[in-house]
Amino acid sequence: MQIITDLSKCAWPGQRSVLTIGAYDGVHLGHLAVIEQVKMRSNQLQSKSVVVTFDRHPASVVRPESAPPLLSNLDQRLELLEATGIDAVVVVSFDDQQAHETPVDFVRRVLVDALAAKAVIVGSDFHFGYMRQGNLTLLNEMGERHDFVSEPLVLVPRQDGIDEPISSTAIRRALSGGEIETARRLLGRLYEIRGVVVTGDKRGRTIGFPTANVEVPRAMCMPADGVYAAMYQRADGSEYRCAVNIGRRPTFYTNADHSLLEAYLLDFDGDLYGEVAAIKFVAFLRSERQFDGIESLRAQLDLDIEHASKALASHPPSR
Numbered sequence: 001m002q003i004i005t006d007l008s009k010c011a012w013p014g015q016r017s018v019l020t021i022g023a024y025d026g027v028h029l030g031h032l033a034v035i036e037q038v039k040m041r042s043n044q045l046q047s048k049s050v051v052v053t054f055d056r057h058p059a060s061v062v063r064p065e066s067a068p069p070l071l072s073n074l075d076q077r078l079e080l081l082e083a084t085g086i087d088a089v090v091v092v093s094f095d096d097q098q099a100h101e102t103p104v105d106f107v108r109r110v111l112v113d114a115l116a117a118k119a120v121i122v123g124s125d126f127h128f129g130y131m132r133q134g135n136l137t138l139l140n141e142m143g144e145r146h147d148f149v150s151e152p153l154v155l156v157p158r159q160d161g162i163d164e165p166i167s168s169t170a171i172r173r174a175l176s177g178g179e180i181e182t183a184r185r186l187l188g189r190l191y192e193i194r195g196v197v198v199t200g201d202k203r204g205r206t207i208g209f210p211t212a213n214v215e216v217p218r219a220m221c222m223p224a225d226g227v228y229a230a231m232y233q234r235a236d237g238s239e240y241r242c243a244v245n246i247g248r249r250p251t252f253y254t255n256a257d258h259s260l261l262e263a264y265l266l267d268f269d270g271d272l273y274g275e276v277a278a279i280k281f282v283a284f285l286r287s288e289r290q291f292d293g294i295e296s297l298r299a300q301l302d303l304d305i306e307h308a309s310k311a312l313a314s315h316p317p318s319r
Contacts, residue, residue, distance in 0.1 A: 232268075
């Protein structure tokens with residue numbers, strides 16, 4: 001897959017492209033349906049298949065106070081997009097200058113001059129450019145002048161009885177309620193979050209349950225506080241079953257300002273400090289709660305590990 005960041009010249013002189021545009025946060029099943037259409041049309045038109053996305057979520061620049069938590073960072077997005085078989089991904093740097101670019105200028109600069117668009121495939125509610133002033137009507141008008149067509153797609157509906165399309169917003173809502181299985185159905189895969197293993201207070205080690213403290217960037221979407229069964233993937237690709245606690249540890253702290261992620265690996269004994277960990281959530285086990293002492297906490301942790309092992313029976317570790 002070609003990754004393009006330089007839009008100062010045509011990326012493929014003499015060849016056209018079929019493209020789609022969006023934040024593509026999470027690269028969920030709705031996104032995958034659009035990409036399949038892009039690939040099909042690019043084959044028909046003998047053109048490059050392209051996803052145009054951004055180096056950060058546009059809302060983090062346009063309205064940072066209410067920007068949504070991310071389902072995937074840029075590296076994850078690029079990995080997921082590469083797995084679709086798309087020919088190229090264009091990563092547009094979204095800064096304040098980009099936020100003020102008019103829809104007309106964006107179309108000319110990116111779609112026409114840099115990517116030689118032949119067809120643009122987007123959702124039927126697509127908006128873009130400064131103040132979201134660009135829409136399908138504008139794309140159609142500019143397409144007539146610059147020899148490309150706009151093809152709207154109906155958003156992919158959920159298949160679980162809820163009358164709404166699959167969306168990043170719906171996935172974030174599911175995660176905020178601990179609904180890991182719902183998130184998996186909408187994503188088409190296990191929800192994954194990444195971070196670096198850092199030194200914690202080592203309290204788990206003192207009570208017989210050493211954990212990897214995974215420092216998750218604040219911008220990422222953390223599932224609801226609670227205990228989960230998950231798979232822990234190391235940087236070398238090896239995977240281990242684990243029980244994960246997300247929360248503020250009310251048994252020991254009363255004023256923690258944010259939730260932490262701690263993973264107890266069921267089949268591992270070694271040093272993980274400084275490594276990047278990928279946590280893939282399989283099942284929600286219970287909500288976080290305060291215990292009246294170390295012994296009651298230990299008893300509950302034994303149960304959590306037992307329940308995690310059962311939930312992960314169909315997810316064998318890999319070395």
